[in-house]
Amino acid sequence: MTYQEGLNQIDKATEKITDANQLTTDMVMNVFLFTWQWWVALAMMVIPWVIWLILRDRKSSARIFSAGLLLMVLSEILDAIGVSYGKWAYPVKVIPVATVSFSFRLSLLPVFAMLLLQFKPRFNPFIKAIFFGASGAYVGLPLLAMMDLYKKIDWSLTYSFLILTSIYLLAHWYSRRNSFEEISENNGDNH
CATH class of the missing domain: 1.10.287 (Helix Hairpins)
Structure with a gap:
């Protein structure tokens, strides 16, 4: 060719x-x-962010939000690859784009991860990561499938578990970088 x-x-x-x-x-x-599934998907886009705004710790919200953004970018890239290769699909969407599900990857997952990062920050991150991965893969995705918001085609939920667990650990690691402390300390010196 x-x-x-x-x-x-x-x-x-x-x-x-x-x-x-x-x-x-x-x-x-x-x-x-305007079907009930559409309303559920819309609520999944909006409600997690409202919860985040209410529950976030303002002192560490920029650091944790940065880790949430990292999680969003990585999960959206991996999600686009999976949809493109026909591993799964999102039949009912709020925003009509064939390859994207904004409700799950760009709202529910990152907010859940950010709340886990914020609460009990000294708690074992591996346990939190396993909880995050299991909740997303073995609870969240089957619930989404029952509502026609997710369709597993050629994929194992265990792969999702491993990916979600790894992404959470990466977000945890990122949120603990010293550069956030240096920025915070420098801003404190200027006031």
């Missing part, structure tokens, strides 16, 4: 992605919008 043929193939693939997004938009707007 020549370079130009490769570009032509990419054009065809882009057209298929555009068609998939249009089909997803049509289904959300004409079938799923």
Whole structure:
């Protein structure tokens, strides 16, 4: 295959992605919008962030939020890869984008992780990570599947458990970096 043929193939693939997004938009707007599943997904996008705003420790919220952002970015990248390769899908969506589920990866998971990071910060992070991974993989995903918000296609929940556990440990490690303390100390000196 020549370079130009490769570009032509990419054009065809882009057209298929555009068609998939249009089909997803049509289904959300004409079938799923305002169903109870849609409302649950919307609540999963909004309520965790409201809880975070209420319960967050203002002294450490920037540090913990940074770790939450890291978790969001990593989980969204891995999620996009999994959806792209047909390992799982998100049938009912609040925002009609074929490959993204904002409610789970960009709200529920990071807020849950940030709350775990904030509360009992000296508690064993491995136990917290296992709790986070098990809750997400063996409780959260099956509940989402029962509500048609998640569909496992060619995937094991144990893989999700291992990934979620690892991502939590990375977020924990990141949230404990000394650079956060240095920034905090420097800001304290200026006031």
